[in-house]
Each structure stands twice: as structure tokens, then as C-alpha cells.
Amino acid sequence: MTIQWQQALEVGKYIVTQRLMGKKRFPLVLMLEPLFRCNLACAGCGKIQHPKEILKRNLTPQECFAAVEECGAPVVSIPGGEPLLHPQIDEIVKGLVERRKFVYLCTNGLLLEKSLHKFKPSPYLTFSVHLDGMKELHDKCVDRAGVFDIAVQAIRIAKQKGFRVATNTTIFEGADPKEMQNFFDFLSNLGLDGMMISPGYSYEWAPDQENFLKKQQTIALFKEILAPWKSGKKRWNFNHNPLFLDFLMGEKDYECTPWGSPSYSVLGWQKPCYLLNEGHFSSFKELLEKTDWQNYGKASGNPKCADCMVHCGYEPTAAIDALKPENMARAAGSLVG
Secondary structure (H helix, E strand, O other): OOOOHHHHHHHHHHHHHHHHOOOOOOOOEEEEOOOOOOOOOOOOOOHHHOOHHHHOOOOOHHHHHHHHHHHOOOEEEEOOOOHHHOOOHHHHHHHHHHOOOEEEEEEOOOOHHHHHHHOOOOOOEEEEEEOOOOHHHHHHHOOOOOHHHHHHHHHHHHHHOOOEEEEEEEEOOOOOHHHHHHHHHHHHOOOOOOEEEEEOOOOOOOOOOOOOOOHHHHHHHHHHHOHHHHOOOOOOOEOOOHHHHHHHOOOOOOOOOHHHOOEEEOOEEEOOOOOOOOOEEOOHHHHHHHOOHHHOOHHHOOOOOOOOOOHHHHHHHHHHHOOOHHHHHHHOOOOOO
16 A cells, blocks of 8 residues: 555544544544636536536635644545636645645646646645546546646656655446556556545536446446456555455445545535535534434435445545454555545
């Protein structure tokens, strides 16, 4: 696994501390969305479906820092929209790094190369570049020719300049296992600091609702795709707790931990999670205390949750499970990605 030891250690200490304090619900990763604007219109994402007045809005650096302090999660993922469109994204990242948060800045790569001068390499900063497959597939997914080549070039330049870079891949229904395996081989030759994968999630505002995976489809597909990794024939560097990958292959049965990856945006704290649009709270405290958590997750019987196996709900569960003595060897120090 490629999660650096420093992050693994600090996240592990954080989980133990929360447990010793008697907390049953606590966040591990804050999904901080400083804007919803984007320079692409991917069919599997609905962020740019927001009204124009919402798309014009940005979180200020001070609002970002306040959310991070209120939440307290050790890891901050910055999705969007496209975060590099934010005029103060460098100030936001600098402030989070100074607070010793492990930052994953998610980008489609179009603006990455020309934005690198705004940032400094740090063990606390990783650029997470969205790539859903090789050139033909990825450009089809993002509905624009040439994006794959631009993103790969940006990855190479970022690595040359000393930055940590990972990739983030969403796998949808109809994916060819062999093609995905070849894609992982290609990524492995880029000198990445990890690869992240997730099943296509049923995001309610996404224009394309036809290609999201059902649970049994997810298990069958990931079992086939990851078979060479599981057998040791491939040493793909996944930036995941291996227990989460076991879950995707149907070898672990977890319940969702939706509070483990709360989402904060220009609209506030999204309830109950990143994927469901059921309104927003004005504070993280309200999110924790006023959400009827028993109505969400597999055990709840909520049809919206029945097929979900997405990282934002299940990787926090796997991270906590990794601290059990019987799982520590399997987790091998990789606690959360």
C-alpha cells in the first residue's frame, strides 16, 4: 500500500483517541467543496447542475478553515467542481497544510500544469487526478477529446517538480476488466504515489443514471478486475486500506459509516452524505446530532443505500476495522485513503 507512514500513524492515533473519548461517531475525511463550477461536463457528475447563482459562489479561505477546525478530521479531500478554478485555492491549501491536515486536491488535470507554481511540495499535499481509463474511454467519460493527454502530461510534470500525485478512477457498469487491468499497468509506470478506485455511485443530480453499478455487479466486476492484485501477480499501488478493497470484492461485509466523510460546501453541511441530496445543516454539530442515522445504510432498508459501496461511506468503516488485532497484519499500516 502507498499511504505514507506519517498519515497512517496520525490517522491511527486519531481513531484511538476518539474511541478513548467515548465518541461513537467521528469524521475521518472532510470532503471540502469550495465551489461547484467546473471546466468539464461529465455525465456521471451532477455538480454543474446547480443553479447559476450557486455556481458563481466560492467558499472563502476563512470559511474553509472554520469548517476544518469544526469538523476535526485529519484528512481533507477537496473535490468540486474543479478546485483549481477557485481564485484562492493556493491560500486554502497552504492554510490546511499549516494545520497539518493531509490534503487531497482533486482535479481533472486541465489546469494542473499551469497551476503548479502556486503550490509547494509537501508530505501533506497530494494532487488526486481524475482518470477513468485509457485515452478513448476517459475522454468519452468526460465528454471532451484530449483531456487524457493533458492530464497525463500534468501528472508527469508534477512528479518531476516533487509533488505527490495520485489518481482517482470511477468504474461504471460495462467496464472491461482486461482494459482496466491494462490501465492500472499504465498508471503504475507513471511513478504515482497511489491509485484510488471507486464503483460508479448513484449521485442523484448526475445526468447519466443508466450506468451506475448495483451491489452484486460491483462485487463481480471488482473481483475480476482485482484478481491479479489479489493473487500477487500485480503489485498495483492502491492508495486504499486493503480491507476496503476486500469489501469491494465481497470478502468483507461492512455497514456504512456516513458520518466518516462529511461534506461541506457553499450550501453548508450536506445531509446525510455526499451522495444524497436531502438538504444541509449550518453546523457539523447539527449534522451529527440532528441526522436520523438509522435511516441510512444497508441495514436501514433505505432503497437509496441498497447498492452503495462507495469509499465515502465504507472506507471509514474499513479504517476503524483495521485497528482490530486480527486485521492489523492485513491492513499493514494503511489506515485511510
